Amino acid sequence: NAGVMQNPRHLVRRRGQEARLRCSPMKGHSHVYWYRQLPEEGLKFMVYLQKENIIDESGMPKERFSAEFPKEGPSILRIQQVVRGDSAAYFCASSPATVGRGTEAFFGQGTRLTVV
Amino acid sequence: ILNVEQSPQSLHVQEGDSTNFTCSFPSSNFYALHWYRWETAKSPEALFVMTLNGDEKKKGRISATLNTKEGYSYLYIKGSQPEDSATYLCAFLSPTSGTYKYIFGTGTRLKVLA
Numbered sequence: 001n002a003g004v005m006q007n008p009r010h011l012v013r014r015r016g017q018e019a020r021l022r023c024s025p026m027k028g029h030s031h032v033y034w035y036r037q038l039p040e041e042g043l044k045f046m047v048y049l050q051k052e053n054i055i056d057e058s059g060m061p062k063e064r065f066s067a068e069f070p071k072e073g074p075s076i077l078r079i080q081q082v083v084r085g086d087s088a089a090y091f092c093a094s095s096p097a098t099v100g101r102g103t104e105a106f107f108g109q110g111t112r113l114t115v116v
Numbered sequence: 117i118l119n120v121e122q123s124p125q126s127l128h129v130q131e132g133d134s135t136n137f138t139c140s141f142p143s144s145n146f147y148a149l150h151w152y153r154w155e156t157a158k159s160p161e162a163l164f165v166m167t168l169n170g171d172e173k174k175k176g177r178i179s180a181t182l183n184t185k186e187g188y189s190y191l192y193i194k195g196s197q198p199e200d201s202a203t204y205l206c207a208f209l210s211p212t213s214g215t216y217k218y219i220f221g222t223g224t225r226l227k228v229l230a
């Protein structure tokens with residue numbers, strides 16, 4: 001049973017380009033969470049999705065950022081017109097149900113985005 | 117804005133020393149707290165799920181306690197080994213839209229010196 005797979009592991013984009021980050025959750029997991037880690041900072045919540053639904057996007061910038069988790073295929077975090085401040089590590093986690101008293105999330109290894 | 121704080125930010129200990137660090141969280145509307153261990157170049161891995169006031173969980177040399185009334189959890193490592201070197205994260209479960217999401221502390225970076 002493969003873990004949470006994120007790709008690419010490293011992504012370099014020029015300012016103004018689009019970045020697409022993919023997350024394939026563990027088999028059987030229908031809940032996906034995206035977190036961003038800025039240099040010298042902790043994991044900041046961005047968005048929580050279930051299949052075809054955005055549950056909570058309160059941590060995601062209103063402009064240029066979007067996320068989806070379609071019925072088939074991976075979850076995608078899309079950043080349009082990237083700027084230098086978007087450079088960070090982006091982590092995806094999945095769980096079979098909402099995280100809670102009996103359920104923890106499983107993390108991918110992250111995508112390190114560098115905007116040049 | 118929910119504040120989950122961890123202290124210290126980083127810690128160096130000698131092999132064999134015991135150590136502990138703290139996670140502070142809002143004490144009202146507590147639901148659960150998770151501890152994660154994050155080694156460099158790997159992904160965070162769940163260590164403990166803490167749910168009840170007074171909970172004490174143990175895994176080998178690592179244990180954790182929970183005080184929901186005052187809003188803190190301690191993680192203890194007995195007889196630290198170099199392989200314990202990692203960042204230890206606590207994740208507070210915050211309600212959202214009838215479900216929950218993690219709010220993470222900034223982590224405690226532990227380095228165990230051989």
